Amino acid sequence: MSDPRPNRYQLGPDVVEVQRAPEPGVGRSFYRAFRETLRGLKTTLGRFAEGTVTIQYPEEKTPVYPRFRGRHKLHKFEAEIDGTAGLEKCVGCSLCAAACPADCIRVVAADNDPENPTSAGERYAAVYEINLARCIFCGYCELACPFDAITLGHDYELSDYNRSDLIFTKDMLLDEPAERTPLRREGE
Amino acid sequence: MSSNLQYRSPYTVVDALPPGYSRRPAGEPERATITFTIDGQEIQAPEGIMVVDAAKYGGVEIPVFCYEPKLGAPVGACRMCLVEIEGIPKLQTACSTPVRDGMVVVTKSERVVEAQNGVVEFILLNHPLDCPVCDKGGECPLQDISYGWGGGESRMVEPKRHFEKPVALSDAIAIDRERCILCYRCVRFSQEVSEDYQLVLLDRGAGAHVGTFDGTQYIAPFSGNIVELCPVGALTSRAYRFRARPWDVEQGGSVCTLCPAQCNVSYTVRDEQVMRTLSRENAGVDDGWLCDKGRFAYEAWESDARITTPLVRQGDKLMPARWEVALTAAANILKKSGPRTAALAGGATTNEEGWLLRRLMLDGLGSPHFDSRRGGEFDFDVARTLANPALAATMPDVEWADALLVLDCEPVDDMPVLDLRIRKGVRRNGVKLAIASARPSSLDAGATRVARIAPGGAEAFTQALLAALGDGGDVETLCENAGADAAEVRAIADLLAGAKRPVIVWSERLAVTGRGAAPLRAICNLADRLGIAAKDGAGLLEVPLSANARGLREIGLLPTAAPGLMHCDNPGLDATGIAAACGEEISALVLMNTDPLSDYDDPTAWSAALAKAGAVISFSTWMDAATARHADVVFPAEVGPEKDGTVTHPDGRIQRLRQTVERAGEVNAGWWVLNELGRRVGVDLGVKVANQATAQIANHVGIYAGVTTAELGGDGVRWQERDAAANLPRPARTTFDLTPPPAAPSSDGYLRLGVFRSLWSGGEVVNAATLATLAAAPRRVELSPVDGERLGLTSGDAVTVKTGDGEMSAVVALRDAVPAGFAFVSADLRLDEGDEAAVATLGRALASTEERSAEVTK
Numbered sequence A: 001m002s003d004p005r006p007n008r009y010q011l012g013p014d015v016v017e018v019q020r021a022p023e024p025g026v027g028r029s030f031y032r033a034f035r036e037t038l039r040g041l042k043t044t045l046g047r048f049a050e051g052t053v054t055i056q057y058p059e060e061k062t063p064v065y066p067r068f069r070g071r072h073k074l075h076k077f078e079a080e081i082d083g084t085a086g087l088e089k090c091v092g093c094s095l096c097a098a099a100c101p102a103d104c105i106r107v108v109a110a111d112n113d114p115e116n117p118t119s120a121g122e123r124y125a126a127v128y129e130i131n132l133a134r135c136i137f138c139g140y141c142e143l144a145c146p147f148d149a150i151t152l153g154h155d156y157e158l159s160d161y162n163r164s165d166l167i168f169t170k171d172m173l174l175d176e177p178a179e180r181t182p183l184r185r186e187g188e
Numbered sequence B: 001m002s003s004n005l006q007y008r009s010p011y012t013v014v015d016a017l018p019p020g021y022s023r024r025p026a027g028e029p030e031r032a033t034i035t036f037t038i039d040g041q042e043i044q045a046p047e048g049i050m051v052v053d054a055a056k057y058g059g060v061e062i063p064v065f066c067y068e069p070k071l072g073a074p075v076g077a078c079r080m081c082l083v084e085i086e087g088i089p090k091l092q093t094a095c096s097t098p099v100r101d102g103m104v105v106v107t108k109s110e111r112v113v114e115a116q117n118g119v120v121e122f123i124l125l126n127h128p129l130d131c132p133v134c135d136k137g138g139e140c141p142l143q144d145i146s147y148g149w150g151g152g153e154s155r156m157v158e159p160k161r162h163f164e165k166p167v168a169l170s171d172a173i174a175i176d177r178e179r180c181i182l183c184y185r186c187v188r189f190s191q192e193v194s195e196d197y198q199l200v201l202l203d204r205g206a207g208a209h210v211g212t213f214d215g216t217q218y219i220a221p222f223s224g225n226i227v228e229l230c231p232v233g234a235l236t237s238r239a240y241r242f243r244a245r246p247w248d249v250e251q252g253g254s255v256c257t258l259c260p261a262q263c264n265v266s267y268t269v270r271d272e273q274v275m276r277t278l279s280r281e282n283a284g285v286d287d288g289w290l291c292d293k294g295r296f297a298y299e300a301w302e303s304d305a306r307i308t309t310p311l312v313r314q315g316d317k318l319m320p321a322r323w324e325v326a327l328t329a330a331a332n333i334l335k336k337s338g339p340r341t342a343a344l345a346g347g348a349t350t351n352e353e354g355w356l357l358r359r360l361m362l363d364g365l366g367s368p369h370f371d372s373r374r375g376g377e378f379d380f381d382v383a384r385t386l387a388n389p390a391l392a393a394t395m396p397d398v399e400w401a402d403a404l405l406v407l408d409c410e411p412v413d414d415m416p417v418l419d420l421r422i423r424k425g426v427r428r429n430g431v432k433l434a435i436a437s438a439r440p441s442s443l444d445a446g447a448t449r450v451a452r453i454a455p456g457g458a459e460a461f462t463q464a465l466l467a468a469l470g471d472g473g474d475v476e477t478l479c480e481n482a483g484a485d486a487a488e489v490r491a492i493a494d495l496l497a498g499a500k501r502p503v504i505v506w507s508e509r510l511a512v513t514g515r516g517a518a519p520l521r522a523i524c525n526l527a528d529r530l531g532i533a534a535k536d537g538a539g540l541l542e543v544p545l546s547a548n549a550r551g552l553r554e555i556g557l558l559p560t561a562a563p564g565l566m567h568c569d570n571p572g573l574d575a576t577g578i579a580a581a582c583g584e585e586i587s588a589l590v591l592m593n594t595d596p597l598s599d600y601d602d603p604t605a606w607s608a609a610l611a612k613a614g615a616v617i618s619f620s621t622w623m624d625a626a627t628a629r630h631a632d633v634v635f636p637a638e639v640g641p642e643k644d645g646t647v648t649h650p651d652g653r654i655q656r657l658r659q660t661v662e663r664a665g666e667v668n669a670g671w672w673v674l675n676e677l678g679r680r681v682g683v684d685l686g687v688k689v690a691n692q693a694t695a696q697i698a699n700h701v702g703i704y705a706g707v708t709t710a711e712l713g714g715d716g717v718r719w720q721e722r723d724a725a726a727n728l729p730r731p732a733r734t735t736f737d738l739t740p741p742p743a744a745p746s747s748d749g750y751l752r753l754g755v756f757r758s759l760w761s762g763g764e765v766v767n768a769a770t771l772a773t774l775a776a777a778p779r780r781v782e783l784s785p786v787d788g789e790r791l792g793l794t795s796g797d798a799v800t801v802k803t804g805d806g807e808m809s810a811v812v813a814l815r816d817a818v819p820a821g822f823a824f825v826s827a828d829l830r831l832d833e834g835d836e837a838a839v840a841t842l843g844r845a846l847a848s849t850e851e852r853s854a855e856v857t858k
């Protein structure tokens, strides 16, 4: 039985004509082949003139932005106001621990001895630990601290061989960052 | 931790019944339901409750500081709860305005918000805002309310008021007066709840501050509650000082097992250590209060004095041993002595431990000699009558009774939180209180009637009461025997007879007077005479001598009864019998959480018995006298927050203990130790997890049939209210023939000696830093000022108290309330060497109604 519908899809004679550009000459062919190479060479040769930019890490270090968030520091009072110089600013309030999204701060507070105070408040942090292996360097602890006792510094050299060595204790955080990267010595 | 044991938010919609109530107490008036409008929504609430509470039915939160329903009538001190009520021009305090039908309340209008901002600003005027160093920070209503309802800014530039801080209000509590917002909660607690009348608000205006009137320490048995009440960080616990923040900790609900009150607690846990104990309000048990012993005992559990390893005796020393060694040593003792082994349990022993101990003894060793009572005859009919659900008073019944008799019991020492419940009933619900006790009771002041009886005269008093109620017998003679005033006894009889809901609170001490079950029979008769069974809201409440005495009795840790107070074919020796048979019929003794030398009434007999008993195995938390001197093997016992299991409240509420911290040191679960011992003596107790023991109880104890920990939940269930209560065997008779009581002890011209045990004793008190000063108080002898003058003694004098067979040293305390001719000696049995004679003397005086007189000399 033949299909009663009209066949709309019958192909007619199908001729495609291709338009071609004229054949290039020798010079133009060369240019087309090496144009990008030459552009690259121009940049290379141009940089030669500027001198080296490689930073010899770890002997040399890239400067960080002022608001870079690196390893934490705990601070002490420096100025002599009401005899507080040298006392820890941290009162062990645990607010940083509450703010920390990675839950990596542990504070155990204790009663300050008024005769021989550790901090300037009624309490002080007997234990203050940050697990830097878990820290995401968000800086919330710094925001939360009512005494500006903790800030994030510029030190980013934090790798170690042992995870537990990345739990920084209060003494470590009060100290200047230790020199942790092996440097090439004179003559090495 | 399951949610039903957790802290309850005060802002959830209140249930029709408070947690822990299964029914409204009979005496509590019904309230009609009314409809009122709050913030545009129409809601229904019981008539007459305060607007703050009514608002919760519609989920509306009104901020409060001073309002605390536990403290009684509101005072409207802080003005934080101001709301607009249609028809009243001024803003009203929602905490002290009862809700009425058709009332229209607005809590969010501009006027209200302005007022709330103003109140917060005003409250913060002098507040130091030292949240970072403040222990309340993170759980502080002042922080929350400032944040939620405050304006956010202060205009105060002037200097704030300053006080010296922190100051010790007592060993337990530090006060920071700068932080105080003068809400009066602590003062109201002291004045109207615990009625110790010590805290007051001193000075006025900006100088107003909380303190004791004369600047002495605030020392009271319930002082710790004010720390929980204070809505700011003005009152803080010194023991908890700076130990944790709310986000550092978890709360775990359990039950305190230091006394029969079995208050519901919530332990604050940090790093597997209990940091503090908070109340977990259960209206059916504790009403939201704790005593200081329960609150600060956790300090003792951390102390070095606690036994945390198994010990085995080598020579005359107890040496730490491995579990395997200790278990084998204990099993060898048990195997060797077999049916000649006896066991005593007390204190915080759970139903499960009691059950497994019973099975170990019966199934493992074939010995029926175990007891959880302190002695005294066990009469089935009496026990079953007294357990009759129709005669049982609940804790709320105590508060809603119309006449309450407290018989030979000092609640503040025997079951502290009951003391607060009674005071509440008297103060707020007009309970008519009658006291019959030898030593002046701290409840005397609020009592309608006080009958002073001779020490040991409680049985005669009960019979005199019966006679006065028309039960036969001669009132005068019986009163003479009781050492009581006949007119007073008659007045008490009238009071009880005329009551619709008489409740009688009596002490288990009546069962161990040396008169067998006779005093209890008199109580049964009294219940019958007063028609208690037929009266809704009337009942009896026994105050047991140890924390879980009721549970242990009911699961069958009795020599003469099977579980569920059922008949038992093969009775064994009871505690008194065991003491007598040690060395003969009994060759080994198991002590579970009990020290017979200080818990039982006859230390001399027990001292001899323990020395003669071939071997002693002790489950103990502390190196108590019996353990130190006589134990051959010591198993370290778990303390409250380490335990899993169930206990039974004196009013029949089965409550669940849940483990919230790791067991200290090498401590193992009590059920595990018993199961291991069973295995070694050849019986499989079949317990691999704690609630398998609960399941065994549910299968074998008729009146506890089918009980599961899930059913108990956080609030517990009274077994009398379960269907299984029908399994309680009926007594053959409920009234008894009484034998005449012994004549009143004569004093032979000396003083009559009475003995009392104070709350402040036991390892938990001695080893808790906060409580130690209270425990260290020297033995007291209380005299009347008349005798004081006659003997030339004043308070504080060191004296020697001589009795027929011994003497002891004590310090005089003159008390106006002590009747002339009596001397009351505190029997906090601290068995230091050399104190033995005193202890023996006291112990016997505690126990007997015999002639007991004392001579007090400088």
Ligand code: SF4
Pocket: A096, A099, A100, A101, A102, A103, A104, A105, A130, A134, A135, A136, A137, A138, A139, A140, A141, A142
């Ligand atoms: S920087 Fe962020 S993640 Fe790291 S300690 Fe601070 S709050 Fe925690």
Ligand code: SF4
Pocket: A089, A090, A091, A092, A093, A094, A095, A096, A097, A107, A125, A144, A145, A146, A147, A148, A149, A150, B132
């Ligand atoms: S560092 Fe700051 S926020 Fe953290 S505990 Fe110390 S004072 Fe509190």
Ligand code: SF4
Pocket: B127, B128, B129, B130, B131, B132, B134, B135, B136, B137, B138, B140, B141, B142, B143, B179, B231, B232, B233, B234
């Ligand atoms: S009482 Fe509350 S608001 Fe006041 S200092 Fe303490 S935490 Fe802050």
Ligand code: SF4
Pocket: B179, B180, B181, B182, B183, B184, B185, B186, B187, B210, B229, B230, B231, B232, B234, B235
């Ligand atoms: S100390 Fe606390 S509870 Fe007492 S009045 Fe002050 S704020 Fe209120």
Ligand code: FES
Pocket: B063, B064, B065, B066, B067, B075, B076, B077, B078, B079, B080, B081, B082, B093, B094, B095, B096
């Ligand atoms: S809560 Fe209403 S006045 Fe304080």
